[in-house]
Amino acid sequence: MPAHPLPNPSKSDSSALIRALLKENAILRKEIRVGREAAEITASLVVKQFEETERILQKLQNANAQRKAVLDSATRIAIIATNMEGTISVFNTGAENLLQYRAEEVIEKATPEIFLLESELKRHREAIRMVAGRDVKGHEVFLEYARQGRKEQQEWTYVRKDGTRFPAVLSISALRDPEGVIYGFLCIAMDVTEKKRSEKALAESEANYRFLIDNIPNVVFRGYADGSLDLYDDKIEAMTGYKKELFNARKVKWFDLILKEDLPHVRQKFIDALKSDRSYIREYRIRKKDGEIIWIEACSKIVCDEEGNINFVTGSFLDVSERKRSENALHESEEKYRSLFISGPNPIFVLDRETLTILDASPSAEETYGYYNDELIGRNFEELGTFEYENESLSLVESGNWTDSCVFSQRIKHFRQGGEPFYVEVKACPTSYQGRPAIILAASDITEIIEKDAQLFQTSKMTTLGEMSAGIAHELNQPLNAIKIGSDFLKKQVENSRPIPSNELHQVVSAVSIQVNRASEIIQSLREFGRKPDFRKEKVDVNETIKDVMKIIGQQLSLQNIKVVYDLDDNAPAILANKNRLEQVIFNLVTNSRDAIENRAESQRDSDENIIAISTWSEQRTHLNITISDTGTGIPEQNVQKIFEPFYTTKEVGKGMGLGLSITYGIIRDFGGTIKVESQPGGGSRFHLRFPSSKKTE
Secondary structure (H helix, E strand, O other): OOOOOOOOOOHHHHHHHHHHHHHHHHHHHHHHHHHHHHHHHHHHHHHHHHHHHHHHHHHHHHHHHHHHHHHHHOOOEEEEEEEOOOOEEEEOHHHHHHHOOOHHHHOOOOOHHHHEOHHHHHHHHHHHHHHHOOOOOOOHHHHHHHHHOOOOOEEEEEEOOOOOEEEEEEEEEEEEOOOOOEEEEEEEEEEOHHHHHHHHHHHHHHHHHHHHHHHOOOEEEEEOOOOOEEEOOOHHHHHHOOOHHHHHOOOOOHHHOEOHHHHHHHHHHHHHHHHOOOEEEEEEEEEOOOOOEEEEEEEEEEEEOOOOOEEEEEEEEEEOHHHHHHHHHHHHHHHHHHHHHHHOOOOEEEEEOOOOEEEEEOHHHHHHHOOOHHHHOOOEHHHOEOOOHHHOOHHHHHOOOOOOOOEEEEEEEEEOOOOOEEEEEEEEEEEEEOOEEEEEEEEEEOHHHHHHHHHHHHHHHHHHHHHOHHHHHHHHHHHHHHHHHHHHHHHHHHHOOOOOOHHHHHHHHHHHHHHHHHHHHHHHHHHHHHOOOOOOOEEEOHHHHHHHHHHHHHHHHHHOOOEEEEEOOOOOOOEEEOHHHHHHHHHHHHHHHHHHHHHHHHHHOOOOOOEEEEEEEEEOOOEEEEEEEEOOOOOOHHHHOOOOOOOOOOOOOOOOOOOHHHHHHHHHHHOOOEEEEEEOOOOOEEEEEEEEEHHHHO
16 A cells, blocks of 8 residues: 555546556566466476486486496406506406406405416516506506507406416406596406417317328328329428429329329229228339339328319328338248247247137147147137236236237146146247237246256255254244243142242243244244245245244354344335245355355454345335345355356355255246345355336236
8 A cells, every 4th residue: 555645646647547557467467478488488398307317317227237237248258347546346247257256255345456466467567667667556557558548458367266377368448437537447358268278279289280291101192183293291202202392383293103004903993982982092003213113002082072073182192112021021921930830849829819818729739738729729828827827927918018028937837638737938929810919829848847946946945954953943942941941830839739820820821822833933934944846926025035034044143143134125015936935045145145154254263243134125116126245255256157057166065065056046037036246255245136026017
């Protein structure tokens, strides 16, 4: 309301007022209409802005989903993103698969350095320092490569969580914001283990192929219908006298070298191959540049196109002239062999190498073994006998360890028809028979020799036992005296009606039992040593054999003031021998050492110790060594080579026949061993025995 009442307007004033109001109203309505239109436009813009924002958000969600899908789909590619501090912000499924870490273990907690070798990081830092002239630390090596914008991939060694390593190619890129400012880096690594393995295999294959081409005696070729050749190396010149370039330039054709009389056969082989699998092997003769004629073996394959037309022939040539000569010589040799096989005085067998079935037998084999030929053919040879005890030698064949050397077995027991035993020496060698692996085996009847050797061997043992009688008697007296003392004690207690405390009774009875066992062992050792030898071979523990011998001779040596020193290898391998005969070897060598010590004591009367030293040791588990040394008189140099001869002796008449060392030498040889002597007058002697271990022959 106005502060003062308006004066009554005149009629003209009222009209002016009305017009003013109408004008003002029109302006107001116009402003309202403009405001409404502006509001409508604003509302429309707001709606559009919301819609655009929604579209942008949807695109962003789609982009994020696509980014996640890309990251997750790269299951064999490690994608790792970091910020400027090197802290991991992205670690995809591929990274989890390759590196064995879970994303939550490394995101915001680690840098990519933990996946790489420090030595490689150090090398890269040094390379950057040499180029950029400044040092970089930690993850900065990745930032530097990202700034440089390198496009090429480098090979790094990645380390998994469990410590295993694998090669990978790594690309490093910078992460930039819209203004181009770097805010981190991205590492994309791909495992190239299989690629490197394939590349290596391909390189090896190509190298092997080239090596094969260069080193096989065959000439590798590609041939064509007109007889021209493409060749891959220079061996053709050594084969034909013509240079490779002459063939490649088509100045010399292969058909020009083939003898005319062999051409029909060559053509027919080719035609036959076309009708079958298009592969063929043919042999024919060619004339070399110098006129020499040689035999060629051609192994070829015809290569055709899809329509069956011949493209080329690939294959190789081989000079088989020497083989042809060998085949002719073999034919002549087989004729000579058959003649010797039929007329030879000793039994000869041909055995299948795998089954030992008799494939052929000489007439002498029929006569010696008492079978007709048709009874021997097809029989297993083991029914007649073996190479060695329990087929130790035959096991070489059965295990596939057979070599070109022959097996020689001595003193083997075989059986004639009816089971009559006899002894043979056997020599067996690998051969082939009618195209199959075989063994040719020759046997010699040595029964009469064996019987004489056994008698001589037994005589020598009995003589030695006679010499040891004093020591043996003393050895037996000790347990007998102990038994007598115990029994006298018990008798006295009973006669005087004295009670025997249980602990004393148990002590006496136990002592008597121990001495009885000791006497029994001595008698058993004597019985084993004195029995007639068997020539079968078995696995023998040398240390136990030495101990058994010393049970017999040890007391005698002690009575003669001789000290025995042992150095026995507890891990020494067994040998293939006969225990009874090996005991004789040890016995003979020890008694010889004893005699040498006695001779020195009688002649020099010095105060040196009387010592016999016995040692064993293994030589890489393939051989066993035995050494027996003494402080005796020694052997003059001129006599060292004679001591193993039969009947050679330096002892007085009646104190030895000179057979001990001869028998020893023969036994050692039968067991595949050797014996050497080192000696000098006044300096004692040293006998060194060496045997193959049983493991070597298994």
